[in-house]
Amino acid sequence: MTLFPSTSTLERHTHRGPLVVLTMLLALAAVLLPTLPGAGGAAHAAPSEDGLAVDVSVTAVQPQVLTVDQDLTVKAVVRNTGDTTIEQPRATLRISRYRLASSERLAAWTSSAPGDDAGSPVQSIDLEAPLEPGASAEVVLTVPAASVGLLRSASAWGPRGLSVELSDRSRRVGLERTFLLWSPSEDPADLSQVAVGVLVPVVGDGLTTADLDALEAAADEANPADGTTDSVDPSGTASPGAPDDAGDDAVDASAARATDALEALTSTGGRLDTLLQATAGQSTVTWAVDPGLLDQAAVGGDAARAWLQRLAAEASRTDVMALPWSDPDIAAIAHASESALLNVALGISSPASAQVLGESPARLLWAADSTLDEETAELAARSGAGPLVVGASTSGSTLPAATARVDVDTAAGQAELLVPDATLSKLLADPESVQPGATPATVAQRILAETAVAARAATLSGSSLVITAPRDWEPDAALAQAQLKALTAAPWVTSTSVSDLVEQDGETTTLPASASSSSELSPAHVNALGGARDDVADFAQVVPDPQRLLDGLDRRLIAPLAVAWRSDLAGRKVFVDTVLEEATQRRSGLTVLLSEQVTVAASSSQIRLVVRNALDQPATVRVEMLSRQSCLKATASPVTTVAAASEEVVTVDVRATSACDVMVDVVLRAEDGTLVSTPVAFSARVTPSIEDVGLSIVGALLAAGLVAGIVRTVRRGQTAHRGARLAAQAQADAEAAAAEAESAGQHEQPASHTQEGVGEHR
Secondary structure: OOOOOOHHHHHHHHHHHHHHHHHHHHHHHHHHHHHOOOOOOOOOOEEOOOOOOEEEEEEEEEOOEEOOOOOEEEEEEEEEOOOOOEOOEEEEEEEEOOOOOOHHHHHHHHOOOOOOOOOEEEEEEEOOOOEOOOOEEEEEEEEOHHHOOOOOOHHHOEEEEEEEEEEEOOEEEEEEEEEEEEOOOOOHHHOOOEEEEEEEEEOOOOOOHHHHHHHHHHHHHHOOOOOOOOOEOOOOEEOOOOOOHHHHHHHHHHHHHHHHHHHHHHOOOOHHHHHHHHHOOOOOEEEEEOHHHHHHHHOOOHHHHHHHHHHHHHHHHOEEEEOOOOOEOHHHHHHOOOHHHHHHHHHOOOHHHHHHHOOOOOEOEEOOOOOOOHHHHHHHHHHOOOOEEOOOOOOOOOOOOOOOEEEEEEOOEEEEEEOOOHHHHHHHHOHHHHOOOOOHHHHHHHHHHHHHHHHHOOOOOOEEEEEEOOOOOOOOHHHHHHHHHHHHHOOOEEEOOHHHHHOOOOEEEOOOOOOOOOOOOOHHHHHHHHHHHHHHHHHHHHOOOHHHHHOOHHHHHHHHHEHHHHHOHHHHHHHHHHHHHHHHHHOOOEEEEOOOEEEEOOOEEEEEEEEEEOEOOOEEEEEEEEEOOOOEEEOOOOOEEEOOOEEEEEEEEEEEOOOEEEEEEEEEEOOOOOEOOOOEEEEEEEOOOHHHHHHHHHHHHHHHHHHHHHHHHHHHOOOHHHHHHHHHHHHHHHHHHHHHHHHOOOOOOOHHHHHHHHHHHO
């Protein structure tokens, strides 16, 4: 037996050594390469050449956050959507062992192509029977804790890719991607935290004229006017006694449509009903409620009133904040410089609002979109109405995306902004757009993955996120609840209210000076609404109870400003015109009745005219006549009080100075001079008698003489010093003239000329 190898043997082994090492490296690479994202290899089934014929839906990932020594169980339903039988269906659970460190990496995982790497296989099972076309089956894949194969260091926590694959004879025919959340340490101190608040708008589809009429009718029933027998329309003027059947039918039809629309929103399965089901009682949720919707529901149908009662009951266990009444477009108000309209919206209250929001609710403003500028931020700061929430569509926005709280310095002070997270807001509002094939299980894992990435990126001082939904959000209750419950259970998420988020320190940023959206109401229309309110308020001072004339006006002027009307620009234009016409009607109850032709036959005369008051309460006014020529002058009438729904004769003194034909304008004014009627005009033929004209001429001549005398007296009113100076100057001029005349041989007497010159000069 040979104890030592021969030289040739040693040489042969020496040459084989590098080959052995290379072979081992290749074998190791064959094991490791499948775990790399995007790598191919035999570790996964080859994709079907004609696409994936099987739909795979993950229905459960248990536990949602996997820790050490826990088994992982994933349930899925597979359905053959093709037209060929899957003869040997096999389900495989795969894990990508590389932590996904950013939201972009998460999106890349879910949007990967069907043939891309789906992770390393950790468990497989064969289905009991072939999968016929249209058939479906449930699969349950359980991975023992020892086979998970993830790092157990505390710093290894975070999201990994997870997928369920269905294959047929090693050919991939179906795949669903989701996420595994790994947390090897059970000590919360090892996990950085992120504060998360979810802000949900509770708003309607915008109030209409019919809705406003219903609100006023309910108010009239609750507080009937005393001492009036005439029917009163919303403008505050007495209605004619004869009914307008056609008009009543149109009003009834409009009211029925408005009621039906709200009933559809609040009945079972309606948008507002589903919203209540999906979000009530969730610790991360804050409701931003439109008080106008509450008023609308209080006078609505059975479903609306029942929904309002449910909302009031749930508000006791849900954080609630109040929007301005009817959720007005803050940007449109700011760009028109009509801050008074925002103050009006903030000041409207009602019993329905108090029932849900309380007497002094926390407030916030909500921009219609992410088109935000300094003007809008300044209005928010000046109003003192709480934070300004930026619209959820923040793509392309200049606002910081990494924080929920932002401060903007404005001329009115610092404005506090809440900036929603674009990805999480989109996931809540439209899960399918972020997580294809969304199921309650996969959207829960996705929101956990997104928040885990945010928490890991948080600074030592922590981070915060705001998630919002659009105003017209019609949630899938199951998908929404799955996300909200996952947030509550996540060990790295601190559930917080929006009110608490506002108290955090914000990052200071700047905004463009001015930026507007094409869908916001034009400044001209906003100015018209603001001006109409001022005009009616000025008019209302002529009656003893101005508030009766103003009741309901603020609601009517604010309603067309609702953000909801941005989706119906043509309808909004009609609505604005209608509201402005109604405002005009409120201040059109006072008129002057007079003849079209009046003859004034004396220099001093009186014109009698009639003031008609169609309002439901007395009005105190005075008549003012304005002649368009100077041949006729009128004095203002004394202040006159005209009883409600009656007429009063008023006499105005006039004075004619010459014969003429002249147009005279007549208006009614309040005691402070505010115009309270539309001007009317009449033609006056002024023909004063000869005696009147002569007296006028004599009077004019006497007046002219008086003026001339005053002027002459003023000119003679010189001081002694000035007179002496003038006399000395005159004497010097005379002596110079005498010397000149003597030298010329002409001797004259200058005395009389000097005195005359002095007199003329004087």
